[in-house]
Amino acid sequence: MEKLTGPLPLETDQLDRLERKPGVFVLYDGAGNVTAWGRDDADLPARLRTFGSPHRAFAYRLTETSKEAFTLECILYHEAGGAFAHQGLEHPERPAGHSWRCPICSLYD
Numbered sequence: 001m002e003k004l005t006g007p008l009p010l011e012t013d014q015l016d017r018l019e020r021k022p023g024v025f026v027l028y029d030g031a032g033n034v035t036a037w038g039r040d041d042a043d044l045p046a047r048l049r050t051f052g053s054p055h056r057a058f059a060y061r062l063t064e065t066s067k068e069a070f071t072l073e074c075i076l077y078h079e080a081g082g083a084f085a086h087q088g089l090e091h092p093e094r095p096a097g098h099s100w101r102c103p104i105c106s107l108y109d
Contacts, residue, residue: 006059007032010051014058018045022069023062024076027055039073041066041095066095071103078104 007028008014023044027036035055040047048058063069073092091107094100101108 004059004061007057008059010048010055010058012049015045015048018048018060019062020045021062021064022066023060024069024072025058025060026076027051028057028059029054030056032057037073037076039069039092041069067098067100070094070098070100074102074104078102 004024004026007026010027020043022039022041024039025037025044025048026034029035036051038047044060044062048060051058061072063072070092077092091102091105094108099108
């Protein structure tokens with residue numbers, strides 16, 4: 001799986017240390033189970049601040065661009081074998097106004 005930093009406690013002091021950049025994340029409950037995942041195209045720490053219980057920890061990777069964040073999110077989704085789909089999480093959406101393609105599948109061809 002793509003290398004992420006963490007998991008770290010989902011706490012304000014941890015989020016304050018992150019640069020305000022695009023990126024991807026995975027959230028975990030207290031038992032270490034994945035509870036959510038996604039990306040933010042501009043400010044990952046701000047997005048992570050919107051989450052509360054049952055999320056207790058997060059892993060992340062900052063990127064330089066929103067396109068890189070989208071690409072990484074697609075890779076993470078496919079590396080999990082679509083395992084996130086059982087939680088109602090579907091293939092990552094492209095940002096509005098962009099025609100970027102998933103680097104793994106032909107969904108957006």
